[in-house]
Amino acid sequence: MQMMNCDLIAPHYWWIERLGMGRTLERRRRWFLPDLGNARNALVLGDGDGRFLRELLRRNSVVRADYVDLSSRMLELARRRAGAERVNYTRADALTVELPRDEYDLIATHFFFDCFDASELDFLFARIAGAAKPGAKWVVSEFRVPTVPARLLVSGLYLFFRITTGLKARRLVDHRPLLRAHGFGMISVNEARGGLVVSELWERGSL
Numbered sequence: 001m002q003m004m005n006c007d008l009i010a011p012h013y014w015w016i017e018r019l020g021m022g023r024t025l026e027r028r029r030r031w032f033l034p035d036l037g038n039a040r041n042a043l044v045l046g047d048g049d050g051r052f053l054r055e056l057l058r059r060n061s062v063v064r065a066d067y068v069d070l071s072s073r074m075l076e077l078a079r080r081r082a083g084a085e086r087v088n089y090t091r092a093d094a095l096t097v098e099l100p101r102d103e104y105d106l107i108a109t110h111f112f113f114d115c116f117d118a119s120e121l122d123f124l125f126a127r128i129a130g131a132a133k134p135g136a137k138w139v140v141s142e143f144r145v146p147t148v149p150a151r152l153l154v155s156g157l158y159l160f161f162r163i164t165t166g167l168k169a170r171r172l173v174d175h176r177p178l179l180r181a182h183g184f185g186m187i188s189v190n191e192a193r194g195g196l197v198v199s200e201l202w203e204r205g206s207l
Contacts, residue, residue, distance in 0.1 A: 024192055024193055024197055025110075025111065025141070025197065026051065027192065028110070028111075028141040028192060028197050028198070028199045029051060029052040029055075029110045029141050029199075030052070030055055031141075031190055031199035032139045032188070032199055032201045033055055033056065033059055034059075035137070035139075035188075035201060036056065036059075036060060036063075036106060036137060036139065037059065037060055038105075039056075039060060039063045039105055039106035039137065040062060040063055040064070040105055040106075041063070041064055041065075041066075041103055041104050041105055041106070042056065042063055042064070042065040042066070042104060042105075042106040042107070042108060043065070043066050043068070043099070043103075043104045043106070043107050043108070043128070043131065043132075044056075044065050044066070044067045044068070044108045045068050045069075045094050045107070045108070045109050045112055046068070046069055046094065046109060046110070046111075046112035046115065047067065047069065047078065047108065047110060048069070048071075048074050048077075048078070048110075049074055049077040049078055049081060050067070050074075050077060050078025050079070050080075050081040050082045051081065052108060052110055053065060053067060053078055053081070053082040053087065053108075054081050054082040056108070057082055057083070057086060057087070063086065063106070064086045064087070064088075065086065065087045065088070066087075066088045066090065066104075067082075067087050067088065067089050067090065068090045068091075068092050068094055068097050069089075069090075069091065070091065070092065070093055070094075071091075072091050075089050075091055094112075094124060095116075095120060095123060095124055095127075099127055099128070099130070099131040100131060101130055101131060102130075102131070102132070102133050103131050103132075103133070104131055104132050104133060104136055105132075105133050105135065105136045105137065106136065106137050106138075106139070107128055107132060107136060107137070107138040107139070108138075108139050109138070109139075109140055109141075110139075110140075110141040110142075111141055111142060111143065112142075113140070113142055113172075113173065113175045114142065114143060114172050114173075116173065117173065118173045118178070121173055121175060121178050122178050122181075125175075125178050125179060125181075125182040126182055128182075129182040129183055129184070129204065132204050133204070134204060134205065135203060135204060136203070136204045137201060137202070137203055138179070138184055138201070138202040138203070138204070139199070139200070139201055139202075140175070140198075140199070140200040140201075140202065141197065141198070141199050141200075142175065142197070142198055142200070143172060143196060143197055143198075144172070144191075144195055144196060144197070144198055179202055183204050183205050184202040184203065184204050184205070185202065185203055185205060186200055186201070186202050187201050187202065187203050188200070188201040189201070
């Protein structure tokens with residue numbers, strides 16, 4: 001099953017996000033950037049128009065990134081924003097893209113897990129764990145549903161993306177138990193909007 005394809009909304013994604021959430025999601029993506037200065041090889045999945053990627057490259061002068069997205073329009077926006085000097089852009093489904101073994105010391109996924117159901121996330125995490133080095137950092141930004149209003153808002157977002165992108169997932173999966181099951185431990189977390197959105201920093205244990 002393919003993840004959602006954002007080609008239709010790619011040119012408008014920035015202002016849709018800003019209209020709905022202000023700068024909250026932008027801050028979530030950037031929250032742990034000061035902790036990523038030692039990264040050398042990064043896997044960036046579903047970063048959309050490349051705002052996180054641009055900041056990562058700007059703050060870390062040696063990191064190289066493999067950037068994967070299913071949307072060709074998002075890839076082009078990311079390329080324009082972040083450049084191609086230290087980035088390999090790949091149009092592919094994260095569930096099927098070929099990943100090298102023990103390659104990455106940084107994984108980045110921002111508002112990406114909500115594209116998958118539980119079985120797909122488990123499969124995805126297993127693949128990424130195989131591509132991550134021991135001690136690799138994984139920076140995550142994601143929604144949570146701690147309250148009824150939050151649940152209603154997230155349900156509305158799912159409906160919007162189902163209509164505009166063909167999203168198949170129907171509800172938000174708690175990714176934390178799955179990440180732990182694949183050898184990652186959370187080392188820091190920061191919440192915003194009453195816990196509706198979070199930034200998390202995870203680390204892969206030694207095998």
